[in-house]
Amino acid sequence: MRLGFFACLFAVFAVGPAFAQKQVNVYNWSDYIAEDQLKVFTQQTGIKVNYTTYDSNEILDAKLRAGRSGYDVVVPTASPFLVRQLAAKLYQPLDKAKLKNYGNLDPKIMAELAKYDPGNAHAIPWMWGTIGIGYNVPEIKKRMADAPVDSLAMVFDPAIVSRFRDCGVMMLDSPTDVFPAALEYLALDPDSKDPAELERAAEVLKAIRPFIRKFHSSEYINALAGGDICLAFGYSGDILQARDRAAKAAQKREIAYAIPKQGAMLWIDTAAIPKGAPNPDAAHRFLDFMLDPKVAAASSALTGYANANIPATALLDKSITQNPWIYPTANDRARLYTITPGNAEQTRERTRLWTAIKTGR
């Protein structure tokens, strides 16, 4: 097979972590696990943790596809990344017999995840959250006393979003996250792959484009906290982070989050073992450790995201578990949706449409 030659070349350039006995190579999002717990893991098991971090799914995707990444545990977002990677057979099936804490997992989240990973064969859910509306309470009120903050109209209705143009609006730079929301706003299927429906969603986005200061997937945290913008369409955890930063700042700002009443995307970050992981046994022990309620609870306290671990809920502070922005109400939870990835052609078409919208052509 001709690809063999190139695979060898990739191996030359791929710089993987060192191989050693009794070690587990973990590649995780930055600030995504309570790092003091890693020492506990080493004390309990004698396995050293080689811990490295990334801050975008795309980087992880490229590393895994290049082959011989050398990682034992990685944390991809379920859709579209885990799905695409599963299709490329990048993960090994889990040996559930080795996961004593497997029963702690929330069956509702497991059911959602099973849509991407049939039978939950390859991945366990780690954290989950929603995509919604973050806003600066007094600034929004000043401009529109009766602003529908819990509606997608807040960001997708030009008549409304235009009123906040002067104080700044940002939106995720992610077609996979924004198109479904625009479809939902049009009361269409958020998971639609129909080009005509996507074109309608694009029309919605083009109409609001002049009022968006920037499409970016992380800058809105600082911008919202620092008062540079007053409205953002982004990840629940990020907006909570902005709220905490704004509360600590010298010039206090009140930031709030709302799950859109039309429904919000549920995203799930998962943990999985790549094929060819050098230490699969240690990897299973690490996954089992992640399933430990104490570890999950400590990590949720750090990140402000809900975990998929039922016993962990009892260990968490009420300010987290009773915060409807983190653990949505049953009502909100019923309206969460997930999406499936498209094929390569659909992906490209959507990215292209997205670029055209962003650059205003």
Added chain:
Amino acid sequence: MSEPIVRIEGLTKRFGEVPAVAGVDLEIARGELFALLGGSGCGKTTLLRMIAGFETPDTGRVIIDGQDMTGVPPHKRPVNMMFQSYALFPHLDVAGNIAYGLKREGVARAEIAQRVAEVLSLVKLDGLGSRRPAQLSGGQRQRVALARALVKRPKLLLLDEPLAALDRKLREGTRFEMVRLQERLGLTFVIVTHDQEEAMSMATRLAVMNAGRIAQTGPPHELYERPASRFVADFIGIANILQTGARRWLALRPEKIVLTSARPATAHVATGQVIDIAYEGDRSLYRVAIENGPVMLVAAMNVARAHGSAHRRGDTVWLGWSDDAGQVLDE
């Protein structure tokens, strides 16, 4: 007498604490080939640069052709300069270098071409107009620099060490060529040089400079035969300087002394022993230690072909000179 082309009045210039030019008054007449002669650091180049306008004097005035040019930038002065390094533009060919000044004046293109061709022929560089300076020999470069300054027909041409970069043989030929050119064009040249032979052989008049001041001005023979000070006597040619009283000296040129085996019948005589002989072909230079006196230099022509010098080392010889053979100095 007509108005001098250059009149310099009380010119001074300091660089930091060091006075480079310390009070110079000078007049240069139209049509002269005037040389500024001096050792390095005597201020001659600074003086020239003040005439060209590259340096601004601290005090004093520079008047060129009757107009006060003090503080006028170089590009507005009716003066051109030939630089010691030639300062040819490396990105322009020979014709381009020569035409540069005419283009700045706004001379018509046809006239430029004609004047460039003329001046190229004048300096014997016909046909080399399209060469780059880097493709020329040292002598050719020197003539391009000259041509570039000449083509502007300046009232006054300043030349900073114009021959220093040439080798000895070429230098002597070029000297006469430049003098002929100057006479033919009727221009005024001011040459800065450290080479007294060059200054003496080319200039109609020269000024010897020392420590930022002019020590003496005059035609070459006057400076040689009638030096005004021990410095000038010593700087130009060779001189025996004999103290003849309190603040009185006699400057005596070696060739003005007769050297004989027997006592000569001149007004002044001295005897001594030959301690060194420098054989120079046409003549020999003897160093003679005078009894109870100084060592004197005496030159004698080698008239006979038989053997080298007429006297040998260790010979006792007589020196004699007339009353008017030397110049009496009081400074």
Added chain:
Amino acid sequence: MRLVIALPFAWLVVFFLLPLVLVLGLSFGTNSPDLAPPVELGLNLASFRLLFTDDLYLAAWLSSLRIAAVSTFGALLLGYPMAYAIARARPQLRPLLLTLVILPFWTSFLIRVYAWMGLLAENGILNQFLRWSGLVRNPGTILGTEWAVHLGIVYAYLPFMVLPLYSSLEKLDWSLLEAASDLGAKPLPAFLTVTLPLSLPGIVAGCLMVFIPAIGEFVIPDLLGGTRTLMIGKVLWDEFFTNSDWPLASAVAICLLILLVGPIVIFQRHQQRSLERT
């Protein structure tokens, strides 16, 4: 001796030629998301065809060229007087001034770009100052516009402009300017006819050293630019990471390389010619 020659060659082969062959090979492949790496090798021209037929890519090229050209010109306008002043400064002072020019390199590039974000933001230092001073009551926001991208590129690449300019101006024989003045050239014509042509190699080198990385620049437009700023570096990133389309990303990279080799060859020719002259 052979080893001495072989080492740099081996370096070039392993770290330049091999990756280049790899990227070239990938660019003719077919995108296959279900493979790892997601490429089926072959001789498929589809990626190049898409690059030349889809106006999005053409627009990204043109916009990158425009941004790089404007920024390069800006860097030249700012860098030339700086290099000139350093070259004419007292010799004892020059090393210090040159150190000041490259001093920013001692801090991480990313941190410096973030610092510009802090300066240019809506509530940033610049606007706070403008409001406080009363000069402008409602200053617009520079951050997120193409101006901010130009500013960022000029700032980040200014040393690459100043250093080659300095090295050619420093070699300039100042007596040539005196000669020009002596021949009747006023300061501006003297600059245009002597200094400028003689510093041309430095201008060309400086411009290339700014222009080439600016075309492929990704970080500055991403952080300082607005969403409207479309640059080929971002397109490449999107193709590789977001779409996971390695062949198309490789084709973009190959075209970028070919586009940049042109000016370099012209520059080399120019250098060769000026070497022959002297």
